[in-house]
Amino acid sequence: MFMAKLKGRRGECRVVFSADEDIAQLNFYQPPATTNVRTYNPDESLESDEWWYVDLDENQRTQMMAGYYDYPQSSADTNPIHSDEYVNIEALYLVRGQQILFTKITDRYRVRNKRFIRFDGDPTLDEQSDAVEFTGIPDAYYDGNGRLYFKNYSTIRPLFPGIEDFFREATRQEKETFLNKSFFAVEGIDLDKIGIRYAKKIAVVLADSSLDLDDPVMQQKLRDYSARYEEAGVNVDESGKLIIRTNQDLGGVLNLLSGRYFLSELTGEKMVAQATAKIDEAVA
Amino acid sequence: MSTLFKIITKFVLTLSSFSGVAYFFVVINQFDIPYVSLPSYAQGYTTGFIIKNVAMVAALIGFSYVSLKLSQLVFKSGETLSATELKPIESTAMPTYIGLFVIALGLGADKLREAVIVLVVLMVLWRLFERVFYFNPIWLFFGYRFYEVRTAHGNTFTLVTKRADLKGAMEFQNLRRINNYTYLEEEL
Numbered sequence: 001m002f003m004a005k006l007k008g009r010r011g012e013c014r015v016v017f018s019a020d021e022d023i024a025q026l027n028f029y030q031p032p033a034t035t036n037v038r039t040y041n042p043d044e045s046l047e048s049d050e051w052w053y054v055d056l057d058e059n060q061r062t063q064m065m066a067g068y069y070d071y072p073q074s075s076a077d078t079n080p081i082h083s084d085e086y087v088n089i090e091a092l093y094l095v096r097g098q099q100i101l102f103t104k105i106t107d108r109y110r111v112r113n114k115r116f117i118r119f120d121g122d123p124t125l126d127e128q129s130d131a132v133e134f135t136g137i138p139d140a141y142y143d144g145n146g147r148l149y150f151k152n153y154s155t156i157r158p159l160f161p162g163i164e165d166f167f168r169e170a171t172r173q174e175k176e177t178f179l180n181k182s183f184f185a186v187e188g189i190d191l192d193k194i195g196i197r198y199a200k201k202i203a204v205v206l207a208d209s210s211l212d213l214d215d216p217v218m219q220q221k222l223r224d225y226s227a228r229y230e231e232a233g234v235n236v237d238e239s240g241k242l243i244i245r246t247n248q249d250l251g252g253v254l255n256l257l258s259g260r261y262f263l264s265e266l267t268g269e270k271m272v273a274q275a276t277a278k279i280d281e282a283v284a
Numbered sequence: 285m286s287t288l289f290k291i292i293t294k295f296v297l298t299l300s301s302f303s304g305v306a307y308f309f310v311v312i313n314q315f316d317i318p319y320v321s322l323p324s325y326a327q328g329y330t331t332g333f334i335i336k337n338v339a340m341v342a343a344l345i346g347f348s349y350v351s352l353k354l355s356q357l358v359f360k361s362g363e364t365l366s367a368t369e370l371k372p373i374e375s376t377a378m379p380t381y382i383g384l385f386v387i388a389l390g391l392g393a394d395k396l397r398e399a400v401i402v403l404v405v406l407m408v409l410w411r412l413f414e415r416v417f418y419f420n421p422i423w424l425f426f427g428y429r430f431y432e433v434r435t436a437h438g439n440t441f442t443l444v445t446k447r448a449d450l451k452g453a454m455e456f457q458n459l460r461r462i463n464n465y466t467y468l469e470e471e472l
Binding site: 020 | 360364365436437455461
């Protein structure tokens with residue numbers, strides 16, 4: 001079933017093609033090769049032949065995908081797309097069994113009153129309007145087993161409600177919770193001036209159950225870590241707390257908590273990584 | 285298939301659905317079949333009456349068959365429907381049709397103008413409100429059954445299928461969408 005998702009909060013879907021002979025014409029629309037894939041990390045960039053992926057748990061599958069399966073299972077519950085609605089198409093998607101391919105449609109793909117000269121046989125002038133250019137290149141692919149692949153997070157974000165939970169920024173309350181930790185000596189930090197990058201890192205730190213900032217053992221590990229990389233500028237006060245007085249201090253502490261400081265095995269130099277991932281996730 | 289073909293097919297479906305009314309109107313008024321003159325031995329009341337009626341019934345059945353085949357030609361299959369409830373509707377639709385036949389029997393030739401006006405009004409209403417379900421009693425003789433189907437989304441549809449005695453929740457594949465509320469199942 002080939003469907004269109006419309007813009008708007010309700011995000012209604014319409015049938016584009018249901019007949020087998022029409023779907024067969026879309027044979028060029030195929031899932032991407034999933035050999036070069038990486039766990040999504042907003043601090044990293046992607047090569048042209050790579051894809052990001054995220055693994056969805058049961059709740060996330062229900063929240064993000066259930067709506068896309070609904071209407072192909074019962075297309076009678078929605079209507080065929082009407083020409084008036086073409087301007088509202090947000091995405092086109094193809095359901096093949098449990099797999100779904102998505103292509104985001106933006107205004108540059110909408111064809112309004114364009115004239116073409118066709119050269120098959122005698123040249124003829126064709127006028128197209130109320131059309132959508134369909135490149136057949138997917139922007140996202142759901143494999144039906146809980147894994148969602150995509151190229152560009154900001155492109156596919158409107159299509160999957162709840163996906164921002166993966167990479168969400170910390171709320172004001174969470175920023176407050178973080179800075180109120182007894183392990184930090186905080187002074188002069190304005191919560192509203194903490195940028196998106198640091199807010200995302202705070203959310204990740206708070207969500208990491210292995211990083212218990214109230215645990216004295218973990219606190220000592222972090223003090224020792226900061227001592228080994230004192231060039232990073234993460235300072236400790238007399239009571240053993242990490243000092244956060246400026247935005248720079250905050251950045252340094254967050255890098256420490258993310259384990260970004262390391263020693264190069266090749267050169268012996270102290271380095272700071274732009275992003276980190278566990279080895280089994282990085283080579284998935 | 286173009287929109288025009290679909291409109292024509294839906295019009296044929298509607299005409300065929302109500303063709304029985306026309307039959308009874310013609311029968312009660314003993315109209316002659318245009319351009320057809322029966323041979324002398326068949327012109328007696330009973331023989332002529334039988335021949336005319338057989339011919340008309342055959343024409344009705346033929347017209348209904350054509351409407352069915354036209355639907356299969358014009359409307360593509362591939363739609364799906366996930367039903368939570370199924371209910372046969374012959375028992376509710378037939379009394380309506382019988383009522384229409386009785387009305388037709390009561391319309392004499394002197395009421396032809398009124399009959400045409402009623403027909404035109406019905407046609408206009410049909411065109412404005414597409415929520416018709418094309419019930420055709422003659423299709424019952426072709427083996428089709430009509431069901432009212434409800435889905436989990438709370439929508440109600442008419443399903444025309446050759447499968448009899450359907451009950452409970454069921455999934456349907458390869459349906460033809462006649463309109464947004466009427467679906468015809470491909471022969472299995």
